[in-house]
Amino acid sequence: MIVIFLGPPGAGKGTQAAHIVERYKIPQLSTGDMLRAAVAAKTPVGVKAKEVMDAGNLVSDEIVGAIVSDRIEEPDCARGFLLDGFPRTLVQAEMLDEILAKKGLSVNAVIELKVDEAALLDRLRNRIEETKARGEEVRADDNEETFAKRLGVYSEQTAPLIPYYEKQGKLRAVDGMGTVEDVSAALDAILDPISA
Structure with a gap:
């Protein structure tokens, strides 16, 4: 199940990813984690990635694709995996389709958590208030300006993946505004038949 x-x-992707990992016993593959692991393991791709990062540059799609390709060969991915942070662009989505096709695999479901952007800002404000109320330090990226930038990047780069996967018949929209339990139940209704 991919x-x-x-x-x-x-x-709420992080919260729901934890639910999926637990329920379906598949790993969550984060590009950041995979990149760090490849660098630490000094794999050929990891060595290349380290050179690029040490020079202060962003790692190319080709390097990220190669790292994903290597990672999904690991035994823990035999039953499937959840991709987190990849693909982020149409180029990466096409690359992923090619990588999987070469291995005789394909994406089973692309889940879009649909949320109201104004409500997201309210969630952010609440999280900041709750963090302060607990006497904890607010995360550096937990501010409206940074959040607005991240929303902009998502709309510009990642949102085009929605029609791409819709055309393939793989897109499933889930209302992300419900309770954590409601969203999890909606995900299970989509994924249970696929995992069977």
Whole structure:
């Protein structure tokens, strides 16, 4: 079972990813984690990635694709996996389709957590207030300006994946505004038949 999560920052992808990992016993593959692991393991792709990062540059789609390709060969991915943070662009989505096709695999479901952007801002404000009320330090990226930038990047780069996967018949929209339990139940209704 190969699943991709789409949704703007603050939509609850992290919370629901943990649910999917637990329920379906598949790993959550985060590009950031995979990149760090490849660098630490000094794999050929990891060495290339380290050179690029040490020079202060962003890692190319080709390097990210190669890291994903290597990672999904690991034994824990045999039953499937949840992709987090990849693909982010149409180029990456096409690359992923090619990588999977070469391995005789394909994406089973692309889940879009649909949320109201105004409500996301309210969620952010509440999280900031709750963090302060607990006497904890607010995360550096938990501010409206940074959040607005992240929403903009999502709309510009990642939202075009929605029609791409819709054309393939793989897109499933889930209302991300419900309770955590309601959203999890909606995800289970989509994924249970696929995982069977």
